[in-house]
Every structure is written in structure tokens, then in C-alpha cells.
Amino acid sequence: MWTEPTKTGKVKFVEQFKNPLTLKYTRVSITMDKETNTTRKLAQQTLNKRIEEKLRHLADGQIKEGVTFGELIEEFDQYYKRTVKPSTFASWKVFKACVLKNFNSDVLVSKITNKYLTNTLEAMIYQRGYNNAYVGAIKSKINQIMRYAYRHDYIAAPIGQLEINWKRNNSAKSIEDKYLDDEEVKQVLEAVRSVNPMYADVLLWQYLTGMRIGEVLALQAKKIFQEDGKWFVKIDCTLEYSKRQKSEFTISSTPKTQSSNRTILLPDEAVRIYRLYSLGKQPDDLLFSIQTKTGVFIHPLSIDNRLKIVQEILELDKPLSTHIFRHTHASKLAELGVPIELISKRLGHKDSAITRQIYLHVTKKTAERYSGLINSLDV
Known part of the structure; x- marks a missing residue:
């Protein structure tokens, strides 16, 4: 020097x-x-x-020794912040705190094995009281972080499939808690509609399309169009609202992730809702909006708060949120026999463990129902 x-x-x-x-x-x-x-x-x-x-960061193909897991997390944090939406990054910050709390930050990345990751995740379930769903979300993030580590030569080979020994006592119920059955959909929508018809139609739109709440509340009238006698919605943006005042809400110019950019077919009921709410609106106007002192956007948390009240009134065990209607859409498509790949594409998912769990659970139930019908055949 x-x-x-x-x-x-x-x-x-x-x-x-x-x-x-x-x-x-x-x-x-x-x-x-x-x-x-x-x-x-x-x-x-x-x-x-x-x-x-x-x-x-020089891609010379040599494994870079001496990097700790804590250093990897901080490096991934900066990379992730540049590549995802602010709302997605805000969610990651919560996961990051949990990862740093439960994983040893001093472990060398080059020494990390599948067994170490699996043992740590299972310890979260059986020793620290985390539920399957939350650990599943952490597992997904760990996979993402380790893929980053492999791409940057911190590990010699990709981390393989992590086989977690999940708690089995209520696994079926925990999956069923992520979506509503037909009667529950009807009850919840009726209860919401009795207080706020627009909120009910927003949730119904989610049920019919599988769109994220941010995508629905940022939807402009011009994004719905007709082609060859069929109606479609183009999804290419979302509402940025995380940790913001309503007056600071904005519509992003891109969707949540690259796979979120999609155009999907609309069912007749969704077209009816579109025609109702697009009356008298300009192409750039929001389809669902309420004019207030702080702007025209509907706050997603306002709908979630209404759903929590409805949950108490109906005495439902399932935790209600806007996202459950997105999962319910996936469950209905699975019930109809739509392949998982097409469901994921319609939802704008590159991959989703929860969607796959719901798909496997619903298709298994459907198969069992058909099996019973076949057994009842007689002459």
C-alpha cells in the first residue's frame, strides 16, 4: 500500500x-x-x-473460500433489493430476520450441506415451534439463497432437494386452511357484500382470476379487452403500497416478478364485473377505486380488516385474507383437472410450493370422490 x-x-x-x-x-x-x-x-x-x-465477484470458476453464511445473506440482500419490487423486498426482510436468528451466521458457505440445512429447518419445526407453512416459506428462501451462492462460485454444486420431515398431525387441515370451499366462498362474499359491495367484487374478481390483490387494485379499465369473441385481462403492473401512506401509493410499471407478466382469459362473471365498474370511466382509470381525500386507491389492508371481522362473525377456523381467494382459484382449477403448469402460469408463478401442495391435495380428494362413484356402479 x-x-x-x-x-x-x-x-x-x-x-x-x-x-x-x-x-x-x-x-x-x-x-x-x-x-x-x-x-x-x-x-x-x-x-x-x-x-x-x-x-x-470475479467469475473465474474457482470456489471462493472463507465466505460466511452471514456475509452471503447480506450480499444476497443487496442483490435481491435491486431485482424485486419494494413490497417483495419488505417481505424478504421479515424472512431474513428469521433466517439470521435460526441459522449460524459464522458457518462457511463452502461447507454447508443438505444435511445441515435440513436439520436446521426441522429444528425450527420440532424444537422452536414454527409451523409447517412458515418453515416451508423459509425453505424456499434458503433454496433461492443457495442458488445465488452456486451462481457466484461460493459452493461447488447446487444444493439438492431438501427432504423435510414435516409434522403430520394436521398437515391435511393446514393445506385446507389455505383455500375456501364453495359454501365458505358464498358465505364470506355475502357477509362482505352486506357492508361493502365493492370489496366483495374485488374478492370475487380474485376468486375468478387468481390475481394478486396488488394486481387487482392497480388494474386499469384499458387492461381488459376482447379478442375473437373472448375476453382477456393483461396483467403487467401492481400496486406499490407496503409501508406507505395511502396518499403515497403508486402503480409500478412492471409486475411483481417477470413470470407475473401475463394475459389470462376472463370467465363470464368477471366480464360482468368489468362492465359494471367500467361504466363512465376513461381507459386509464382504475377499475376498482374510491375517491377520498387521500386518493382513489383502495387500501388492501382495509379489505383484510373487513375479512377478519367476517371471520369472527362466521366463526371460521381458517384465517381470512385477500390471498386466500387467490389460493381458492388455484384449488378450483385443480378440481377441474387443469394441469399444475397451466395453473402456475395463470397465477403468474414461476414456482410455488403452496400452489403445488393445494394442487396435490385437491386432486387427491377429487380422485377419492370419483373412486367412490365408480365403486357405486351396479347393474
Whole structure:
């Protein structure tokens, strides 16, 4: 390391390292107020760390040793923030806190095995009281983080399928709690409609299309169109509302994820709702909106709060939220025999463990029902 003077009278500490891809030297530097033993030592430590970080990101195909799981999480955090919507990143921050609480941050990434990850996830279930659904969501994030680690040469091979020994005592019920049956849909919608008809139609739209609540509340009239006698909705944006005042809500120019960008067929009942709410509106107007002092957007939490009240009134065991209508749409498609790949595409999912669980559970129940009908055949 050496020093160079600056025009302002401060001191620039400089170090260099060889790029393993180009074999050329690259400079890194840091400026301090003056040169003392303390600032020189601090500068050397800072520059060494910068060089270490830069070398990590050079794709030379060599496994980068010495990276801890905690460092990987922080690096993934910055990457994830740049690549997802603010609402998605806000959800990740909650998961991140849980991951850091339950996984050892000092473990070297290059030493992480399937067994270590599986044991830690199962400990969350059986020793720390987390439910299957939440640990399943953490497992999904761990898979995502380890894929990032593999792409950046922190591990030599992708992490394989994590076979978790889930709690079995109420697994079927926990899956059924994620969607509503026909009678429950009817009861909930009637209860909501008696207080707020527009909220009921928003939820009915979710039930008919499987759209996310942010996608529904950002839906403009012009996004519904007719082609060859059929009606479609183009989904290419979402409502940004997480941790914001209603007056600060915005419509993003892109959907939640790349796979969320889609165009889906509308059933007749959805077309009826569209015709009702598009009357007198301009193409850019929101399909579902309420004019208030803070703007025209409907707050998703207002609908969720109404659903919580309805849940208490109807004495339902299932936790009600807007998202349950999206899951219910998936369950109805599974019941109709629609392949899981097409359901995921319609929902705008690249992959979803919950959708797959619902699909397998519903198709199994349907098969059992048909089996009973076949057994009743007689002459």
C-alpha cells in the first residue's frame, strides 16, 4: 500500500491487486484526513476487505473460500433489493430476520450441506415451534439463497432437494386452511357484500382470476379487452403500497416478478364485473377505486380488516385474507383437472410450493370422490 497527495490536502491510500481473469492490476483507494499509524492501519484493513469483495465477484470458476453464511445473506440482500419490487423486498426482510436468528451466521458457505440445512429447518419445526407453512416459506428462501451462492462460485454444486420431515398431525387441515370451499366462498362474499359491495367484487374478481390483490387494485379499465369473441385481462403492473401512506401509493410499471407478466382469459362473471365498474370511466382509470381525500386507491389492508371481522362473525377456523381467494382459484382449477403448469402460469408463478401442495391435495380428494362413484356402479 502507498499514499498519494490530493488537491484538498488529504491523503489517498492506494493498494492494487491482480484480476485473475485479465491478469491486469486494478487499483483500490480510500481517502483519509491525514496519515498516521492509526489511519494507515484502518486504510489497510478497509482496502483488504474491498479487494476481497471484488475478487469474490470475479467469475473465474474457482470456489471462493472463507465466505460466511452471514456475509452471503447480506450480499444476497443487496442483490435481491435491486431485482424485486419494494413490497417483495419488505417481505424478504421479515424472512431474513428469521433466517439470521435460526441459522449460524459464522458457518462457511463452502461447507454447508443438505444435511445441515435440513436439520436446521426441522429444528425450527420440532424444537422452536414454527409451523409447517412458515418453515416451508423459509425453505424456499434458503433454496433461492443457495442458488445465488452456486451462481457466484461460493459452493461447488447446487444444493439438492431438501427432504423435510414435516409434522403430520394436521398437515391435511393446514393445506385446507389455505383455500375456501364453495359454501365458505358464498358465505364470506355475502357477509362482505352486506357492508361493502365493492370489496366483495374485488374478492370475487380474485376468486375468478387468481390475481394478486396488488394486481387487482392497480388494474386499469384499458387492461381488459376482447379478442375473437373472448375476453382477456393483461396483467403487467401492481400496486406499490407496503409501508406507505395511502396518499403515497403508486402503480409500478412492471409486475411483481417477470413470470407475473401475463394475459389470462376472463370467465363470464368477471366480464360482468368489468362492465359494471367500467361504466363512465376513461381507459386509464382504475377499475376498482374510491375517491377520498387521500386518493382513489383502495387500501388492501382495509379489505383484510373487513375479512377478519367476517371471520369472527362466521366463526371460521381458517384465517381470512385477500390471498386466500387467490389460493381458492388455484384449488378450483385443480378440481377441474387443469394441469399444475397451466395453473402456475395463470397465477403468474414461476414456482410455488403452496400452489403445488393445494394442487396435490385437491386432486387427491377429487380422485377419492370419483373412486367412490365408480365403486357405486351396479347393474
